[in-house]
Amino acid sequence: MKEFDPGEPGSIVSVTDRVRPLPLGIAVSSVHFLGDAAFFVGTEEKVAVANPAGEISQVEIHFGAILCAASDGARIVTGGDDGTLTALNARGETSVLAIDAKRRWIDCVALHPDGAFAWSAGKTAFVRSGKAEEKSFDAPSTVGGLAFAPKGLRLAIAHYGGVTLWFPNMAAKPEFLEWAGSHLGVVFSPDNKFLVTAMHEPALHGWRLADNRHMRMSGYPGRVRSMSWSAGGKGLATSGADTVIVWPFTSKDGPMGKEPAMLAPLQARVAVVACHPKNDIMAAGYSDGTVLMVRLEDGAEILVRRNKGAPVAALAWNAKGTLLALADEEGDGGLLEL
Amino acid sequence: MAEATSPKIPVTVLTGYLGAGKTTLLNRILSENHGKKYAVIVNEFGEIGIDNDLIIGADEEVFEMNNGCVCCTVRGDLVRIMEGLMKRKGKFDAIIVETTGLADPAPVAQTFFVDEDVQRNARLDAVVTVADAKWLSDRLKDAPEAKNQIAFADVIVLNKTDLVSKGELAEVEARIRGINPYAKLHRTERCKVALADVLERGAFDLDRILEIEPDFLEAGDDHDHDHDHHHHDHHDHAHSHGGLKHYHDEEMQSLALRTDKPLDPTKFMPWLQQLVASEGQKILRSKGILAFSDDDDRYVFQGVHMMLEGDHQRKWKDGERRESRVVFIGRELPEQMIRDGFERCIVT
Numbered sequence: 001m002k003e004f005d006p007g008e009p010g011s012i013v014s015v016t017d018r019v020r021p022l023p024l025g026i027a028v029s030s031v032h033f034l035g036d037a038a039f040f041v042g043t044e045e046k047v048a049v050a051n052p053a054g055e056i057s058q059v060e061i062h063f064g065a066i067l068c069a070a071s072d073g074a075r076i077v078t079g080g081d082d083g084t085l086t087a088l089n090a091r092g093e094t095s096v097l098a099i100d101a102k103r104r105w106i107d108c109v110a111l112h113p114d115g116a117f118a119w120s121a122g123k124t125a126f127v128r129s130g131k132a133e134e135k136s137f138d139a140p141s142t143v144g145g146l147a148f149a150p151k152g153l154r155l156a157i158a159h160y161g162g163v164t165l166w167f168p169n170m171a172a173k174p175e176f177l178e179w180a181g182s183h184l185g186v187v188f189s190p191d192n193k194f195l196v197t198a199m200h201e202p203a204l205h206g207w208r209l210a211d212n213r214h215m216r217m218s219g220y221p222g223r224v225r226s227m228s229w230s231a232g233g234k235g236l237a238t239s240g241a242d243t244v245i246v247w248p249f250t251s252k253d254g255p256m257g258k259e260p261a262m263l264a265p266l267q268a269r270v271a272v273v274a275c276h277p278k279n280d281i282m283a284a285g286y287s288d289g290t291v292l293m294v295r296l297e298d299g300a301e302i303l304v305r306r307n308k309g310a311p312v313a314a315l316a317w318n319a320k321g322t323l324l325a326l327a328d329e330e331g332d333g334g335l336l337e338l
Numbered sequence: 339m340a341e342a343t344s345p346k347i348p349v350t351v352l353t354g355y356l357g358a359g360k361t362t363l364l365n366r367i368l369s370e371n372h373g374k375k376y377a378v379i380v381n382e383f384g385e386i387g388i389d390n391d392l393i394i395g396a397d398e399e400v401f402e403m404n405n406g407c408v409c410c411t412v413r414g415d416l417v418r419i420m421e422g423l424m425k426r427k428g429k430f431d432a433i434i435v436e437t438t439g440l441a442d443p444a445p446v447a448q449t450f451f452v453d454e455d456v457q458r459n460a461r462l463d464a465v466v467t468v469a470d471a472k473w474l475s476d477r478l479k480d481a482p483e484a485k486n487q488i489a490f491a492d493v494i495v496l497n498k499t500d501l502v503s504k505g506e507l508a509e510v511e512a513r514i515r516g517i518n519p520y521a522k523l524h525r526t527e528r529c530k531v532a533l534a535d536v537l538e539r540g541a542f543d544l545d546r547i548l549e550i551e552p553d554f555l556e557a558g559d560d561h562d563h564d565h566d567h568h569h570h571d572h573h574d575h576a577h578s579h580g581g582l583k584h585y586h587d588e589e590m591q592s593l594a595l596r597t598d599k600p601l602d603p604t605k606f607m608p609w610l611q612q613l614v615a616s617e618g619q620k621i622l623r624s625k626g627i628l629a630f631s632d633d634d635d636r637y638v639f640q641g642v643h644m645m646l647e648g649d650h651q652r653k654w655k656d657g658e659r660r661e662s663r664v665v666f667i668g669r670e671l672p673e674q675m676i677r678d679g680f681e682r683c684i685v686t
Contacts (some may be wrong), residue, residue: 043425049434081394081422103424104395122397135436141399142415160401160414181404182414200417200453201404222454 014303015293015336017220019326022056022333024048031314031325032071032331034090038325039076040314040333047076047088050325050335061094068119072111074321077119079106085119098126098134098236110146110155118146118155125157127168129186135168142198144184158183158197163207165195177212179205185224190233193212194254198224204247208254217247220321222269230282230296232277235261237282237296239270244284246293263299264292268307274315274324284323285312290324291334304336346461349433350537351446353413354468355477355484356439359497363468363529363536364388364436370533375430377423379416381438392430394419398438400445401675403452410641411445412452420449420456432537433460440483443467443490444622444643450542451645464539467521468529472501475510478517488514489590489622490666491521492541496543501525518587518667519552519592520625539584544649547638550594550625550663593665593671595680600631606683610639610646613679618644626664629654631685 026042062080083103104121116129120143145158162178182200206215226239243262247255268288291305310329327333403410450462477484540546629635639648
């Protein structure tokens, strides 16, 4: 690919000159806001913190690779190949939440709004909530993804052959949602009505939780690695194709029998998506380094970052929706104030 | 689409039946003064210690791909491990995957073909099988896994040769050759083998498919001419000439096809694809160098079960014999059907 060609002058609005460049100095895998500071989680050892003034500092949080990260807006919890689960708060203070007894890799992590957290090592998922002691559940195969339901203490554990829904504080037998194949990521819809997994093959699978009806969402050229709910849970934006695929979830049937919206086509693969917390817009990062802001309603685009360098690895909005943080795999970051 | 410029990390798959000496070979590789760093993926922390900084325990989870093909299996845990390892790119030069003694190498190999993220970062270098000179002949009779590992191998390290007589060694080599005559075979004691013979083999590299010739060790001074027709049980047929014994394994065998006449690409490619689609479960490995009609380039391909990859390799050299050669290694191969199909692809 050559330089990004915006076509005729004025064909696309550009805000590239308003993005404050952030040379992060570390390879990045995700970004999360704690307040108005952007915390860029590295692929190993460190987190680079950029405050609103654009000053960058680094925090050491693991001894090796950082395999997973999740944030509830108050803290970021990361799992590493050093077998530790670490929390990082807005002041940059770290605390070790758990150390795997066998020092296994911590593959997945999920946070609950009430402070509970879950993590997995190999086939075992663990949950700790409030004063209750740690509980664990052995999945039939390696855990591919974890997600807390928006209501109650209920954990979805994705694995080979389906998803297990587990109430850690109840004696009830976990519910098993079966679907052949390897499930690697899992999300609940914000209204708690649907569960969606990203599979190893290029497809999503969904269940309507009221009756466990299946929803197959396929047609992707590549694996879906990034999923983001639009404001109010109206749609699920996903990576994996050369357009952002947005599945409609406004009706009680979710996307069943409906076509997804295909927005912001480029000659590159969408790598990361992040929907705005309040408005119907989203940010999309591509494999050629491009970042676009896209209006969900009509697909209108604004150029945030030209195609350059490495694939986009991280995108996030702050809670108010006034700041967008972005970074590519090699640590070339940026901050856009709206 | 922008391609990552960093070179792909080579992956060596180390297989071998229980007790053959995989861990010995692994430790030999790691302790050698090569200045390289390896990430080692083992199925479990065995009793024999492995001295390496980066050791990852794997679960050997074999997953069927969701495409309806039962032979399209991958190692699900390996997908996850590779993803984690790629976060530490630059911290190691190569990866060695040690499988359990009972493992089928195919899912490991296929993981490197079907997963696009794994494929972007790593390349399969070779399947190295360690075999026990003393016990392999027995295992080939009672353990299908051992036979699989021999059939699948690019390199066979025939270990513990000091524990057998010359006659027994010739016997076990003949049995290996009856299954897989194409792998490079090295006789060792305590896995003493040059690292260059097991690492950086490029066995799955299309550019390195130079010739497809059976690899026979020189008979050397093994000319003890045992012309007696022993071991003529219902499973094998052995016959010997020139000091080398030949076995034909009833279940697992290789099939070589060749022709001096050009092949019709519009017939050959569909035939090959159809063949691996229908017989892919039986075909463990395939490889070919092809001379197509009206094409000055050599075409090469290689495959694992029903997964194939192929490409034009280079121009045929002046004076080079434009001969097409295709080899299949597999279980109960429908020989006549394959031969007939191949014949029909020849331009007459």
